[in-house]
Amino acid sequence: MKCSVYIATSVDGFIARKDGGVDWLHSAGNPEAEMGDQADMGFADFMASVDCMVMGRKCMEMISNMDLTPEQWPYGDTRIIVLSNTLKEAPKNVADKVEMYSGDLNTLVGKLETEGYQHAYIDGGTTIQAFINLGLIAEMTITRAPVLLGEGIALFGKINRDIKLEQTQAMAFANDFIQEKFVVNYR
Amino acid sequence: MKCSVYIATSVDGFIARKDGGVDWLHSAGNPEAEMGDQADMGFADFMASVDCMVMGRKCMEMISNMDLTPEQWPYGDTRIIVLSNTLKEAPKNVADKVEMYSGDLNTLVGKLETEGYQHAYIDGGTTIQAFINLGLIAEMTITRAPVLLGEGIALFGKINRDIKLEQTQAMAFANDFIQEKFVVNYR
Numbered sequence: 001m002k003c004s005v006y007i008a009t010s011v012d013g014f015i016a017r018k019d020g021g022v023d024w025l026h027s028a029g030n031p032e033a034e035m036g037d038q039a040d041m042g043f044a045d046f047m048a049s050v051d052c053m054v055m056g057r058k059c060m061e062m063i064s065n066m067d068l069t070p071e072q073w074p075y076g077d078t079r080i081i082v083l084s085n086t087l088k089e090a091p092k093n094v095a096d097k098v099e100m101y102s103g104d105l106n107t108l109v110g111k112l113e114t115e116g117y118q119h120a121y122i123d124g125g126t127t128i129q130a131f132i133n134l135g136l137i138a139e140m141t142i143t144r145a146p147v148l149l150g151e152g153i154a155l156f157g158k159i160n161r162d163i164k165l166e167q168t169q170a171m172a173f174a175n176d177f178i179q180e181k182f183v184v185n186y187r
Numbered sequence: 188m189k190c191s192v193y194i195a196t197s198v199d200g201f202i203a204r205k206d207g208g209v210d211w212l213h214s215a216g217n218p219e220a221e222m223g224d225q226a227d228m229g230f231a232d233f234m235a236s237v238d239c240m241v242m243g244r245k246c247m248e249m250i251s252n253m254d255l256t257p258e259q260w261p262y263g264d265t266r267i268i269v270l271s272n273t274l275k276e277a278p279k280n281v282a283d284k285v286e287m288y289s290g291d292l293n294t295l296v297g298k299l300e301t302e303g304y305q306h307a308y309i310d311g312g313t314t315i316q317a318f319i320n321l322g323l324i325a326e327m328t329i330t331r332a333p334v335l336l337g338e339g340i341a342l343f344g345k346i347n348r349d350i351k352l353e354q355t356q357a358m359a360f361a362n363d364f365i366q367e368k369f370v371v372n373y374r
Contacts, residue, residue: 011329011352011369012343013200024349132335142198146355146369148319150346156199159337162211165198168333170357170365178357178367182198182333 001113003054003120005128005140006046007155011178014152015125020062028145033174041143041173043074050078052117054108054131056124057084060098064091073097079117081108083127105134129157135186140165146176188300190241190307192315192327193233194342198365201339202312207249215332220361228330228360230261237265239304241295241318243311244271247285251278260284266304268295270314292321316344322373327352333363 008025009015016022053075060082068074080098082090083105090098101108112120122131131137142155165182172178195212196202203209240262247269255261267285269277270292277285288295299307309318318324329342352369359365 011367012341028351030353144367146352148343148346148350148352150344150349154199156335157337159335162337163335164215165333165335166217166363168359168363168365170359170367172355172357172367176353176355178355180198180331180357180359180365 001109001117001120002138003109003122003131003136004046004050005122005131005137005142006043007123007128007141008143008145009155010147010149010152011144012148012150013154013156014149015155016062016153017149018152020058020153022062024147024149025145028147029173029175029177031175033176035174038173041177041179042141046121046141047074047076047078050119050121052079052081052112052119053121053123054081054083054101054127055122056127057082057087059124059127060090060094064094067093078121081112083124105130105136109136125153125155125157128155129159132156132163132184133160137184140180140182140184142180142182144178144180146178188296188304188307189325190296190309190318190323191233191237192309192318192324192329193230194310194315194328195330195332196342197334197336197339198331199335199337200341200343201336202342203249203340204336205339207245207340209249211334211336212332215334216360216362216364218362220363222361225360228364228366229328233308233328234261234263234265237306237308239266239268239299239306240308240310241268241270241288241314242309243314244269244274246311246314247277247281251281254280265308268299270311292317292323296323312340312342312344315342316346319343319350319371320347324371327367327369327371329367329369331365331367333365 164185167183169181351372354370356368
């Protein structure tokens with residue numbers, strides 16, 4: 001099963017402020033830019049390419065706190081697995097959308113593979129770092145909001161060794177966001 | 188006087204390993220890629236656009252340690268000012284290439300401006316951070332080597348407040364490096 005990252009960061013590499021805030025993500029760039037058919041910066045196409053999601057607890061809690069209506073729910077009916085060693089049940093407002101998992105990630109990936117899943121969307125900083133360190137991430141799409149925050153929660157953390165990226169693609173959108181794509185080479 | 192940054196980082200935002208090493212910069216990407224007239228990733232064009240440089244002491248020491256021949260010297264006869272509060276004299280092998288400066292950065296910029304300089308190349312992590320925090324950087328070109336290091340010396344550090352970037356440009360080179368350009372908006 002292929003595992004991919006699709007995430008937004010600031011230009012200095014933060015996915016959230018220290019307190020988890022992502023206000024900067026919504027105010028960054030030029031909101032009045034004419035985006036044409038790129039308004040979602042490729043998100044719908046990416047969602048259409050995955051058949052399951054694995055996200056961290058904090059990521060899920062951030063989504064739960066948004067208290068989205070069914071119309072606002074961005075993940076369709078894609079199966080979502082939330083990783084947590086502490087939380088046994090999901091918050092009520094997302095309980096019918098997600099299932100909790102505690103345990104080994106290679107086991108989880110193997111299980112999903114056995115069930116026929118082919119492409120997982122991996123989300124949340126800690127979760128992405130864990131998957132990277134296990135050599136499980138095949139591709140990464142990083143959308144950089146045109147802002148420097150100076151501090152916050154970094155997308156990337158300590159890794160066991162240098163990780164080579166290949167087949168890079170990069171583009172700037174009309175709203176001044178930048179999108180980078182990489183294939184991860186663990187060799 | 189316009190001040191610009193032109194610097195290479197890893198995809199996770201480091202300009203050097205913890206020990207200052209930049210070996211990864213030379214081994215990253217595909218060295219066999221056909222780069223055509225982009226072999227220097229725009230460095231010569233950028234150098235041609237500046238008429239002076241301001242760099243930090245560590246940056247200068249790294250260059251000094253390379254012990255470049257006159258043919259290898261990458262900065263032509265561009266005037267180079269090295270910032271240091273501790274070092275009064277430059278190492279012998281670069282002593283005729285650089286001059287030392289200790290003191291206020293706004294004063295330095297004003298002095299260079301009075302002398303007719305129009306575009307300064309600001310180099311070195313600490314120096315770039317200081318210039319950013321003083322609101323002195325107009326443009327940034329960041330060339331990201333396709334590698335994750337996990338830790339090291341970060342390009343960006345703590346800033347006084349969010350800094351908005353505009354007029355972004357992004358491209359991927361054939362060697363898998365990515366180049367991003369930003370205009371800094373301090374408003």
